[in-house]
Amino acid sequence: xxxxxxxxxxxxxxxxxxxxxxxxxxxxNWKMNGSLKDxxxxxxxxxxxxxxxxxxxxxxxxxxxxxxxxxxILTGSPIVWGAQDLYIGQSGAFTGEVSGSMLADLGCTxxxxxxxxxxxxxxxxxxxxxxxxKAAQNANIRPILCVGETLEERENGKTExxxxxxxxxxIEASGIEAFKSAVVAYEPVWAIGTGKTxxxxxxxxxxxxxxxxxxxxxxxxxxxxxxxxxxxxxADNAQGLFAKPDIDGGLVGGASLDAxxxxxxxxxxxxxxx
Ligand code: 13P
Numbered sequence: 001x002x003x004x005x006x007x008x009x010x011x012x013x014x015x016x017x018x019x020x021x022x023x024x025x026x027x028x029n030w031k032m033n034g035s036l037k038d039x040x041x042x043x044x045x046x047x048x049x050x051x052x053x054x055x056x057x058x059x060x061x062x063x064x065x066x067x068x069x070x071x072x073i074l075t076g077s078p079i080v081w082g083a084q085d086l087y088i089g090q091s092g093a094f095t096g097e098v099s100g101s102m103l104a105d106l107g108c109t110x111x112x113x114x115x116x117x118x119x120x121x122x123x124x125x126x127x128x129x130x131x132x133x134k135a136a137q138n139a140n141i142r143p144i145l146c147v148g149e150t151l152e153e154r155e156n157g158k159t160e161x162x163x164x165x166x167x168x169x170x171i172e173a174s175g176i177e178a179f180k181s182a183v184v185a186y187e188p189v190w191a192i193g194t195g196k197t198x199x200x201x202x203x204x205x206x207x208x209x210x211x212x213x214x215x216x217x218x219x220x221x222x223x224x225x226x227x228x229x230x231x232x233x234x235a236d237n238a239q240g241l242f243a244k245p246d247i248d249g250g251l252v253g254g255a256s257l258d259a260x261x262x263x264x265x266x267x268x269x270x271x272x273x274x
Pocket of ligand 1: 029115187191192193194195230231232233251252253254255
């Protein structure tokens with residue numbers, strides 16, 4: 001039995017223990033985009049398009065300075081918002097940074113932690129990412145921990161090793177139970193902003209591996225953890241990805257800046273619940 005078969009075998013053996021219905025989550029990471037006018041119009045369109053509670057949770061992630069405006073527009077809407085980053089300190093002399101308690105004060109629900117752009121462009125290491133995950137939980141904000149391999153790592157057969165390392169450093173620092181209120185996003189670096197999406201089969205394989213990693217330590221966490229796929233998710237590929245059993249929604253970059261496209265992705269996630 002090759003190591004890969006073993007993973008599938010283990011994965012299959014734990015899913016039999018219990019079946020948990022996970023509410024899909026579709027998250028729009030707006031990154032460093034938009035003016036007050038654009039972002040306001042986008043939030044208004046989403047609010048109009050998603051007026052009612054649905055079987056799919058929807059979250060948007062504006063830049064820090066757009067948060068108060070988006071928060072105001074989304075009042076009374078089922079759409080929640082999150083932040084793209086946070087700092088580990090609570091307050092004090094950290095010029096330019098924003099703390100978890102500041103975000104919580106505004107009603108923040110989620111925060112992205114460990115996005116590959118933070119890891120690569122801003123050189124965030126495993127220690128800082130683990131500390132940010134902890135800081136989010138201390139502020140009662142749900143972290144969305146992003147993990148993923150580069151193209152070179154995938155081509156060298158290192159995908160599972162890299163993801164395991166990225167997840168284990170956070171599990172070791174915060175404990176497995178911390179993932180009861182967290183979300184994991186698998187975002188292969190080679191698929192982000194490149195138009196090259198992982199195939200549903202490629203993504204499912206890694207999602208199953210991630211779930212197995214958690215289930216090994218806690219069947220409950222393994223079953224209930226939402227694992228999102230991110231990397232060139234679009235209206236026309238979302239349905240195929242979301243149809244896979246271990247893909248619980250998406251973390252969408254570019255396509256989340258267009259209201260109609262993003263709403264179509266939410267609709268694709270809705271089909272998972274039917
Ligand atoms: P794209 O959807 O633009 O590839 O971005 C994905 C991403 O990084 C979401 O966090």
